[in-house]
Amino acid sequence: MIGGRSRLNWVGNYVGNVVRSRQTMPQGPGFLFTFVYYTVMATVVATFSSAPLLFGGRLGLEAIETALPIGLVLGLLGAYFNRTASLELTVRSGNDLQAQLEQLLTRWEFATVDPTTVLGDRTDIQVYERASWRRWFSGRVFVRVDRQRATVVSRAGLIRKLERQLGTAL
CATH class of the missing domain: 3.30.310 (TATA-Binding Protein)
Incomplete structure (x- = not known):
């Protein structure tokens, strides 16, 4: 470079x-938009899929805190490959x-x-x-x-x- x-x-x-x-x-969408899109979508999916498994179906702050790091990592990967x-x-x-x-x-x-x-x-x-x-x-x-x-x-x-x-x- x-x-x-x-x-x-x-x-x-x-x-x-x-x-x-x-x-x-x-x-098309640049890095920032793609990152936000994939982060939000991955966090929502991880929140709804982890709540029944880890927290007895309670959709609370614990489920979101668990899903947010997953969403951030998948958001970075999505932005890297799909922007x-x-x-x-x-x-x-x-x-x-x-x-x-x-x-x-x-x-x-x-x-x-x-x-x-x-x-x-x-x-x-x-x-x-x-x-x-x-x-x-x-x-x-x-x-x-x-x-x-x-x-x-x-x-x-x-x-x-x-x-x-x-x-x-x-």
Whole structure:
């Protein structure tokens, strides 16, 4: 990490930096919102599930005090993996990168979705999502490839996986 930004040197048709950015791309929930959401939900579930087991069905302060550390840990994990992140690549050939991204996402069972159904009139962004019930657990992937810049926005866990795969594939 250099100055808070991860830096990769690409070879072949790729050059430069990997930068976290969200310029004109769809913006999902960041770390704070995702952390609060997962913390509250995990705490509520842990409270209601621990009350009958540990406290004889009493839903009191003891059950909440027991569930809160569980909620905080699961909130941190949820925010780490599921917040929205972006990956910005400087490329020499956008078509080569587009083909490689398409191949990776197809291998991970993502399919192209009509961008007008998701983003309205924005057709400069490719939208991918999984089919059937899996789409609810993996979210969407938004890809915009310009002449020398490509931006990918999705969940942080998928962005990290994509970053690793692009680094090893080159």
